[in-house]
Amino acid sequence: MVSALLSYIGSKLRNNGKARASASDLLWSFCGMFAAVMALGIMNLHVRSWPVVGEWHQxxxxxxxxxxxxxxxLIFGRPEAEAVRVWNLLAGHVIATATVLTLLHVLGPSVFSRSLAMAAMITAMLATDSVHPPGGALVLMAVDSAAIQRMDWWFMLYPSLAVTIAVLLPLGIAVNWLKRNVKFDFPADATSAPTSTSASPPLVPLVMPTPPPSPPSTPGLRPKLA
Known part of the structure; x- marks a missing residue:
């Protein structure tokens, strides 16, 4: 049992032959993430003075x-993931926010309503094939944030859905276009050519010829001692 568990964990830790990201993928993902977070940060500095929504931020x-x-x-690191399809982005967001707001109206904020909202959300997402991981964060924030609860049903549209459609989705489309059409990679490792050496002739073992057997010696006459 323990060995099977360790083997499973080891298989999840290994790369399993997945090719590394190219230099262009790394660059465009970096640029997309930087631009998105920078845009959100600049908007956050001035959002309190915006009409309509500024009061909520105040x-x-x-x-x-x-x-x-x-x-x-997901958008800049795994754009091919099912969770960032347009259907998942829209339907998953609506399911998450509608579920939590409905339960807040019925049960109010509590540990039970938070748990029930998360469970109902994932069930509805699976039933509609619209699993959207950021929706879980929206549910948890709505239960614990008085500012979101004061927004009431407007939270279904702002800020998550509106900012996603206006800022993150266009940036994601642009970055994915760059990844597909502007590709480059790190230079390949220079492999040194093998040094050519003159092949020495194979050593021929010296075999000493076996001398022919000497003919049997005939017994000579031995002088007889007196």
């Missing part, structure tokens, strides 16, 4: 939601 609503961190990692 009451404690933050623009840099934790769900944006998860979403940026």
């Amino acid at each position: 009451q404690g609503l933050g623009l840099l939601l934790g769900s944006f961190g998860t979403l940026c990692v």
Whole structure:
């Protein structure tokens, strides 16, 4: 049992032959993530003076939601993931926010309503094939944030959905276009050519010829001693 568990953990820790990211993928992911977080940070500095939504931010609503961190990692790090399909982005967001807001109206903020909202959210996402990991962060934030609860149903549209459509999604599309069309990689490692050496002729073992057997000696006459 223990060996099987260790073998399973080891298989998950290994790379399993997955090719490393190219230099262009690293660069465009870096640029996309930097631009997205920089844009959110600049918006957060001035959002309190915006019309309509500025009042919510003056009451404690933050623009840099934790769900944006998860979403940026998916968009710029794993754009091929199913979780960042347009359907998952839209349906998953609506399911998460609608579920938690409904339960907050019915049960109020509590440990039970938080747990029930998370369980109902993942069930609805699986049933509609719209699993969206940032939705879990939205549920947890809504239960624990008085500023979000004051927004009530407007939280379904702002800030998560509006900022995703206006900022993160266009940046993700641009970065993915660059990854597909502007590709380059690190220079290949220079392999030194093998030094050519003149092949020495094989050593031929010296075999000493076996001398022919000497003919049997005939017994000579031996003088007879008196």
